Amino acid sequence: MEFRHLGRSGLMVSEISYGNWITHGSQVEEDAAKACVHAALDEGITTFDTADVYAGTKAEEVLGRALKGVRRESVEIFTKVYWPTGKGPNDRGLSRKHIMESIHGSLRRLQTDYVDLYQAHRFDYETPLEETLRAFDDLVRQGKVLYVGVSEWTADQIAQALKIADEMGFDRLVSNQPQYSMLWRVIEAEVVPLCQKEGVGQIVWSPIAQGVLTGKYLPGQPPPPSSRATDPSGSGFISRFLENQELLARVQDLKPIASDLGLSMAQLAVAWVLQNPNVSSAIIGASRPEQVRDNVKASGVRLSDDVMRAIDEVIGEFAERDPAKTQSPPKRP
Template sequence: MEYRKLGSTGMYVSEITYGNWITHGSQVDADSAKSCVRAALDSGITTFDTADSYAFGRAESVLGKSLKGVKRESYELITKIYWPTGEGKNDRGLSRKHIFESAHASLDRLQTDHLDVLICHRYDHETPLEETLSAFDDLIRQGKAHYIGVSEWNAKEIASALAIQDAKGYTRFVTNQAQYSALYRVIEKEVVPLSEKEGIGQIVFSPLCQGVLTGKYLPGKKPPVNSRANDKNSLVGGAGFISGWLREDVLTAVQKLKPISSDLGITMAQLALAWVLNNSNVSSAIMGATTAKQVKENAKGAGIKLSADVVSEMNKILSNLAETDPKKNESPNPRA
């Protein structure tokens, strides 16, 4: 495992982050979740990502139990606030009330007294931005969070927040959690240049484009029975969200990456992770897994250095298919 600084901070994160969206508390049982977390630690992964809304809080609870007994200083814990956590009008968004209530609930579920990174899970158009930033700054000053960031904010929104933080003397955002892969490159045009200028590091999710870049979805063939493409019951992350990538032209192009991975002696999943990590503004790539074996295999995507020729060839194969429009900043995975 390799490690990188989180943006301009002094804290290191593992190049691969273990995330438990749509797995812990829903897809896998507690014992399997614990084995995945321990496999992550054994693989050198020290960074763990979750959110208060994942499985309605159960994901945080499972992660907290799975990390129990592990030296707290040895790992970095990330969680997020915004999406609904209850039926009440105030059980959502980025108001001061919800931020404080949600943060404290997350601390309880995760069985810790502080979060290494606390993230605004989306931009809240109904709450004054200064109210949100003030509340996050207070949590920093209380020692309940060490660093703060955003998820899926566009460049204008990030810049506006930084301006207020600088003017008020608030702690600045240091990370952006965004969807990014060789097929989904929306952040490259505006968000990454701003982030490089402002010392913000990307922690990216869906680096495998929901599994499409692993090559398991074949052109002209039905999706594997147990794959995400056949999960029609999931409210998030299921068939409805991957369907747009299961086009024949996309799947045919992805198969052209197989010879590249074979020549390098790595899996296609590891190749996709290495491509994402080739971007110097990326601090870490989030991967999920339902088995310890998957965790260990994907963790090997760290530390792979792709040559300029390999990156160029991959871009040539996928460039006409990749989504790059900044206007589509909002992730097609609404709660990732």
């Protein structure tokens, strides 16, 4: 396993991190979830990403139990705040009240005194940005959070936050967590250039495009049983790819490229995102330990310019590049 700085910070993270969106607390049993976490540790992964909203807070609980007994200083635990975790009007968003209450809930569920990175899971249009950033800064001062970041913010939103932090003396954002893959490249036009300039690293999710880039979804055929496409909690994200039969056919054309490199399709997909110098870590998910062991082999892989061009020739116009597609909702849920 190789390691990278998280943005311009001094924090080192494994360039492949383990995330438990969908899987822990919902898609797989806890024993299987723990087996995946320990497979990740065995393979050198030290960075673990979750969120309070995953599986209705259960994912944090499962991760906390899975990491129990592991030397705390040896791992980096990331979580997020924004989406509803209760029925009340203040059980959501990025208000000071919700942030302060949410971090305490996350720490309790994760069985830790602090998280290495606390991320705003989306941009909150109904809370002053200064309020959010001051609350984050207070948590850093209290030692409950070491670094702060965001997830799926636009370039303008990230720029606003950095300007306010500089003006008010708050801790700056060190990371953004966007969707990024061969098929979903919306961050390349605006987010990446800004973040490279400002020292903000990308922790990318879905580098395998919810499994599409493994090649297991075949054109004209139903999804495999128990796949991501059949899980209601994740099928909405994958449907945009599965509806395009020509895209699925093009993905099959990546197989010879992967084979020539001695890589699986998943390894090629993960290695591809890691070629971007602004990417600090690529998040993988898994329902079985062998998936973890397969994906981590992408660490340290260097793809030549010729290989990168060959991939672009295959994917071509099917890669989504419109920055307006950033996953940021118009208002708080």
